[in-house]
Amino acid sequence: MSPFRRFTTLWFPEVGWRYLVAIAAVIVSLFPVVFVVSAALNPQGTLSSAKLIPDEISATNFQRLLTETDFPRWFANSILIATFSSFGAVFVSALAAYAFSRFRFRGRRPGLMFLLLVQMFPQFLAVVTIYLIFARVTELYPPLGFNSGWGLMLLYLGGALGVNTWLMKGFFDTVPSSLDEAATIDGASHAQTFFRILLPLVAPVLAVVGLLSFITIMNEFLLANIFLTQSPSKTLAVGLYGLVASQRDNNFGLFCAGTLLTAIPTVAIFYGLQRFIVGGLTAGAVKG
């Protein structure tokens, strides 16, 4: 067989097309990101001057972003709100998943069904009421009201059960209950069994739920946009939106610099926990 024929009949249908698909996918995935990098480094800083390959490179946009806007505050707000909320979400849904996975009690099945149902009415559909309720809360307890991260975090925690609990319960069920029973016989209380025995064993699903909550909250815009109207209290999503809402062309370089800095924590956490993700996502899926 000639080398050419071997290429077309053996290598390409078996392996070659795989490279073609992969390279095409990489190009599609990367080009907007490359554009962000080049616009962030382009000192002219406007949308009209932005190109894939900039003519010159400088850190002007980053300097202006950090000194002329409230970006450092937005960054800190986002990280704090997302970190606290995702830890809180992991904690309360792990507690609930433990109860649903390990105990048989009255109302267990209705409870699980209720979580599934509640999830179909996401919080933001009640956005009108949430606004009205928190207008009252702002009058009564300003630290929990509008322009405060605390109220927003509580709100995010209100949506923490639901899909998270189902995902975790599915994973908890795969841990043999003989382990818990052995611990109980050794004299462990239910709390000790939960914190010392079970939690370390289900670390992968905790990581996945934590990561998904973190990414979701970093990206949450609808509720944050209602809650946080004063610049120092804004999150990255609300702040960066405001930056390009009015001055779209002029602030484009600033915006891209902000996008890059925003990407650092999410990309770092994502690649750090990546090995858990595929397993965690499909473990939940297979369990339904």
Added chain:
Amino acid sequence: MTAVASGPRRSVPRVALSARSTAGLVAKIGVLALVTALAVALTVPLIAEGSWGLVAILVAVTLAIYAIYLIPGLIPAKYLVPGTLLLIAFQVIPVIFTIFIAFTNYGDAHRGTKEQAITAIQTSSVRQVEGAPAYRLAVAVPADDPGGDVVFLLQDPSTGEVLLGTVDGLEPIDAEVSATGGITAPGYTTLTVAEASARSADVQALIVPTENGGIAAQGFSQAFEGVATLSYDPDCDCVTSVDGDVYSADETRGAFVNEEGDRLAQGWQVPVGLSNFARVLTDPIIRANFLSILVWNLVFATAVVGVTFGLGLVMALALNSPRVRGLKTFRALIVLPYAMPAFAMMLLWRDIFNRDFGLINTLLGIDVNWFGDPTTARIAVVLIQVWLAYPYMFLVCTGALQAIPAELSEAATLDGAGRFQNFRHVMFPLLLVAVAPLLIASFAFNFNNYNAIALTTEGGPFPPDSPQAGATDLLISYTYRLAFGSAGADYGLAAAVSVFIFLIVAVISLIGFRRTAALEEINRGG
């Protein structure tokens, strides 16, 4: 046997428990102390305000928490309480209230009680009378909240006393008047003329109620007391104007209406039964908007899920082979869009589709007004969402493919199945069972994907005759505009649309889950 066996078994945990659970006891006391402190802190403003109903609820919840954590047993409840409380407070109650509001006419035109509406009608009808005394005026804002409501600092011309004027009325305030006439008061920041004119709409809207009418600003340095041209008469439960018009209270509409059927703008909140739902289904404009948005909403969610799943599956199949070198690098680069902050990338894509400077038009050398035309705008928002979401499907499909036992496809190959047949009849059905729940979840998510619209087209382009419903609007962004848009809030209608969205998503998900269950049964049977 039981007595003998359970004797030693019981005694072991008891010893261990008393030794080990000191830390647990301390933690329990600490948490309960924290709950108590929080409950007290939350109660204080409620008592000050006299909201005894809320105080009672708070006390009951606190006592229930004590009971659950102090009574031995009730173990599942101990683990379910934290999440359930948050769920009830911040999701279930808002949902119930939303359904409740859907049955009222709550909105800008029907904001409060009838008394509040009467006050608002009387003060907003204030007209200046000739020869009325002119107050010296300074426009101010609270010092700790520069974006808050504007207030008037008014110097009485006859006494020289300075009064603080707000929507609630007049009250004396300890203020200083400079030689040039500037008025400053502690706790407030006096605005310059330029600053005040930036908020001139708020300044003009503020009328300080007084006995006979109200005080309104004229310019930014003078204010006049005027008389109300509309006044409420409790005897006939009606509002009469100085021209002799009579507007009687209509308790079913929550508004004052005259004989010609004209109503005064400010009404009050009343239950309106099913009329909001009826408006969605029968009002010609709202129904047309709702139906066209619903159709597009279904197309959007289906297209996004379909395309991302197709692309993700092809890529997962392509990279599911040990013969590809640099597999890990390829995977890491392909999933990058999933790791990037989605909100920022949506804003970026909006600019990539920009007609004048956007990368797409520049690179391809075309001049398409992407967001200006309904069809291209819809294509653009689907493409943007596909870019953001296909790495997720790629990850999911990769995981599902790896979970399929290799023996199955080997067996099929031995039975003489070709590669395509193998995929079509063995791999794909198994894969579908694994990912179907995620496809349904993804559909439900995209059905309400507010960000995908709000951060890109903002619902546009809008037809010239309908500023409320744009070509790319989803039901959720339409609801948001009804509630918070510039055309004035209609919370009742927005809540009714929310209830419809809930019903639609619930029905679709139920059908989806049914079919998934059926799918699973079929595969098990086969």
